[in-house]
Amino acid sequence: MKIRPRINRWTSARRNLINGSSIQSSLVQPHFVVEGDMVNEPILTMPGINRQSVDVLVKTIEKDMEMGITSHMLFPVLKQSDKDPIASKASNLSMPLQKAVKQLKRKFGDEIVVMTDVCLCTATDHGHCGLINESEVVNDLSIPELCRIALSHAECGADYISASDMMDGRVNAIRESLESEGYVNTGIMSYSVKYASAFYGPFRDAADSAPAFNDRSSYQMDTRSDYSEAILEAITDEKEGADIIMVKPAMIYLDVVREVSNSVMRPVAVYNVSGEYSMVLASKPSVEERKKMVCEILHAFKRAGADVIVSYHTREVINNKWLN
């Protein structure tokens, strides 16, 4: 069992997610938040997952909570007209994601764990996870903006800031920003080991965040690299103050999950990514076959050492009691 002692305030929902011995308590449901009213737009490449405005999202999560899904991850999806080169809208407290976090924490308080994606790619018009100078992502320019976004989420009550950008040194910078503003109980889930994977395609449709030029291989990890880089990234983020260490994608990097889990003391999360989700659906399995496939995958995550599992399968698994 891995415990993060720094956070003073361990709500039962937080404890359940991190220390829960069951797969069910480890699951986190992702959501995509858009502007507007009554928006509930299916994502064609990810059947079963919708883009939702805050009003619909809160109702959806209310139903999820009744079913026993207590951990939720929110991704902002910005209109093209809200994007600019410096992601200036990403830290705006009146944006849908910030409003959603506020409403969810007001409604469910300590019963819910809200994780929020902190990155620039959904708010930059070029679609990169950092700020650009002469077509290059500049690590050190990007960090102050990431800190501003993290603070805006913390102010709204997010339980965990999920730093997904892969800039070096951002965990330390975000931790210091949070501490200096008094957000000592806001955790950081760091995407420490994030590969430049071909399995993110459907997500980029969902979040409308594909890069306009080049790819993300200058800051995400080489899919051919060995364990040493993964372990180094994980240990570095742990030392910088990350509370949860993420490996992404999950299914095709289970060996890495095991190595990382053996190397860090903090809980390890896996992101069962959109391409992996679509793969299960691609064979059009019967409900019974789908249940068996999904349960087999989730058990593999646990066996590899995952303490937290972010998966688009969460809702169907818990609503249908597939693990019982």
Ligand SMILES: [Zn+2]
């Ligand atoms: Zn990004």
